[in-house]
Amino acid sequence: xxxxxxxxxxxxxxxxxxxxxxxxxxxxxxxxxxxxxxxxxxxxxxxxxxxxxxxxxxxxxxxxxxxxxxxxxxxxxxxxxxxxxxxxxxxxxxxxxxxxxxxxxxxxxxxxxxxxxxxxxxxxxxxxxxxxxxxxxxxxxxxxxxxx
Amino acid sequence: xxxxxxxxxxxxxxxxxxxxxxxxxxxxxxxxxxxxxxxxxxxxxxxxxxxxxxxxxxxxxxxxxxxxxxxxxxxxxxxxxxxxxxxxxxxxxxxxxxxxxxxxxxxxxxxxxxxxxxxxxxxxxxxxxxxxxxxxxxxxxxxxxxxx
DNA sequence: AAAATATAATTTGAAGTTCAAACTATTTGA
DNA sequence: TCAAATAGTTTGAACTTCAAATTATATTTT
Numbered sequence: 001x002x003x004x005x006x007x008x009x010x011x012x013x014x015x016x017x018x019x020x021x022x023x024x025x026x027x028x029x030x031x032x033x034x035x036x037x038x039x040x041x042x043x044x045x046x047x048x049x050x051x052x053x054x055x056x057x058x059x060x061x062x063x064x065x066x067x068x069x070x071x072x073x074x075x076x077x078x079x080x081x082x083x084x085x086x087x088x089x090x091x092x093x094x095x096x097x098x099x100x101x102x103x104x105x106x107x108x109x110x111x112x113x114x115x116x117x118x119x120x121x122x123x124x125x126x127x128x129x130x131x132x133x134x135x136x137x138x139x140x141x142x143x144x145x146x147x148x
Numbered sequence: 149x150x151x152x153x154x155x156x157x158x159x160x161x162x163x164x165x166x167x168x169x170x171x172x173x174x175x176x177x178x179x180x181x182x183x184x185x186x187x188x189x190x191x192x193x194x195x196x197x198x199x200x201x202x203x204x205x206x207x208x209x210x211x212x213x214x215x216x217x218x219x220x221x222x223x224x225x226x227x228x229x230x231x232x233x234x235x236x237x238x239x240x241x242x243x244x245x246x247x248x249x250x251x252x253x254x255x256x257x258x259x260x261x262x263x264x265x266x267x268x269x270x271x272x273x274x275x276x277x278x279x280x281x282x283x284x285x286x287x288x289x290x291x292x293x294x295x296x
Numbered sequence: 297a298a299a300a301t302a303t304a305a306t307t308t309g310a311a312g313t314t315c316a317a318a319c320t321a322t323t324t325g326a
Numbered sequence: 327t328c329a330a331a332t333a334g335t336t337t338g339a340a341c342t343t344c345a346a347a348t349t350a351t352a353t354t355t356t
Contacts, residue, residue: 004284010261010268012288018193020294021169022214042342045166058305066170071343073306078341095304095351113158120158123293135286136152140160142283145271146168190313206334219314221335226312243322243333 024119031115037108038082044112046075047084047105057096084108172267179263185256186230192260194223195232195253205244232256 004012029041039047049064050056062072076099079085084105090096101109152160177189187195197212198204210220224247227233232253238244249257 004281004288009272009284010265012284012291013268014264015291016287017169017172018196019212019214020291021165023294024165026214040341048166059303064167066167066174067342068344069305070307070345074342077306093304093352097305116162117158120161123290124157133152135283135290136157136160138283138286139164140152142271143160143163143168146171188312207332215313216315217334218316218336222313225335241323241333245334 027119028112028115032108032112035111037111039084039108043075043079043084044108046072046079047101047109048112050085050099050101050105051109056099057090058099059096061099079105175267176260176263180256180260183259185259187232187256191223191227191232192256194220194227195249195257196260198233198247198249198253199257204247205238206247207244209247227253 025041028044032039032041032044045065046061049061053060053064058069058072058076062069065072067075076085076087080087084102086100086102087097088100090098173189176192180187180189180192193213194209197209201208201212206217206220206224210217213220215223224233224235228235232250234248234250235245236248238246
């Protein structure tokens with residue numbers, strides 16, 4: 001009854017990891033270019049992380065992104081120069097720097113979000129995935145597993 | 149009956165894209181370090197691509213990796229210096245360069261493979277994924293979709 | 297309260313990855 | 327044959343990231 005051996009499962013997941021992931025990033029990057037947005041995917045990920053982080057200090061954002069605070073500093077420097085974010089010291093604890101999104105960044109994220117939405121819609125349509133409910137459930141578990 | 153809205157599905161896939169894949173890459177990179185292997189994940193991906201490419205010329209490998217031939221040249225330069233690959237002109241068509249794996253590379257790939265195997269086993273065990281068959285089928289479709 | 301320690305962020309210098317464009321060598325086709 | 331196409335390499339630049347040194351602020355210890 002089993003159609004996929006463990007070996008095949010490994011191969012498929014490996015493929016997703018090394019090929020598909022990069023391909024999706026490339027597609028998204030191209031989409032930004034097409035829209036005339038002069039940001040790299042890494043920069044968009046930083047913006048996303050800022051949006052999703054409860055208390056968006058340098059440390060918290062870096063932690064979410066899995067990069068060092070030093071790396072984030074340089075990323076924020078350029079995003080600041082380009083007018084996407086603002087930064088200010090936390091008055092409560094002046095060691096902390098709180099980062100905020102400017103309207104220009106919100107626009108990009110909105111754009112990026114709707115691109116994602118479209119991509120996912122077309123995946124589900126073209127894939128003829130009747131069992132999408134189960135796929136999402138599984139992906140969710142996969143996601144949770146790696147967050148442990 | 150549907151438990152996940154399209155909005156939630158988008159969120160989960162987005163999470164996989166921007167967080168989980170990077171985390172897996174980091175875990176794999178750490179594993180290489182732990183084993184004393186002085187290669188980056190990109191370099192391992194190049195070795196994998198060489199292994200999987202039918203006729204491993206520079207163009208074919210670069211195409212599989214989705215990078216330019218120029219980028220691959222620099223990657224192969226360092227892998228050559230480190231003693232992982234050999235390169236030689238194709239006698240049939242002396243414009244072509246055929247790349248081959250040296251034993252040192254085969255070892256790394258074996259190591260990397262068994263790490264993957266273990267990782268996937270533990271995913272399936274700890275996730276209690278009774279529906280793993282369907283997950284793989286779905287991931288397979290997802291993979292195929294992006295290869296179009 | 298002063299000194300020592302811990303925390304938060306920035307700066308600096310270096311390495312790795314990637315690209316585009318210019319260039320070399322070889323093959324193919326008109 | 328000679329022009330065009332193909333296969334790779336080289337070069338110079340941009341970007342991402344890190345580790346280590348440094349600065350500033352807060353907390354803890356004595």
